[in-house]
Amino acid sequence: xxxxxxxxxxxxxxxxxxxxxxxxxxxxxxxxxxxxxxxxxxxxxxxxxxxxxxxxxxxxxxxxxxxxxxxxxxxxxxxxxxxxxxxxxxxxxxxxxxxxxxxxxxxxxxx
Numbered sequence: 877x878x879x880x881x882x883x884x885x886x887x888x889x890x891x892x893x894x895x896x897x898x899x900x901x902x903x904x905x906x907x908x909x910x911x912x913x914x915x916x917x918x919x920x921x922x923x924x925x926x927x928x929x930x931x932x933x934x935x936x937x938x939x940x941x942x943x944x945x946x947x948x949x950x951x952x953x954x955x956x957x958x959x960x961x962x963x964x965x966x967x968x969x970x971x972x973x974x975x976x977x978x979x980x981x982x983x984x985x986x987x
Contacts, residue, residue, distance in 0.1 A: 877972040878946050880939040880953070883909065884965040888957045889935050895952040896939070904939040913962060932963065940972060 884892060889906070896902050910931040918928050941949050950967055957965050975984040 877940055877975065878943055879970045879972050880937075880941065880946065880949055881968040881970065882937040882939070882953045882957075882965060883911070883967075884935050884937065884953070884957045885963065886933050886935050888965075891956040892937065892953060895956040896949065899945070899948050899952045901939065901941050901945060901949055904937045907936045907938075909934045909936045915962070917963065934965075940975070 882892070886908075893902070896904065911934050912929075912931055916928050916930055917932050918926050920926055937953075939949060946969060950969065953965075953967055976982065977984045
């Protein structure tokens, strides 16, 4: 199993959910987050002025999938979030050695 940690724009969450459902892996945990990349972010306001901010709203998704589903799920996340612009997001993949079901107190063999 692997954990896919995806940091995405908040407005792309619904498209990401739809894509994950289409891949057959609709289960995930989502958290609100604030952050930024290497450079501060500038926003163009409706009145034409620009503001610069250090932190922007993001969503962090944690998705646990079998090893063989990793590429398909990562591809779905990229398709739902790629504009080709800074701030599109970041995806990390980490191995999961063990998991346990709290209800049964036993090691989980499946996801």
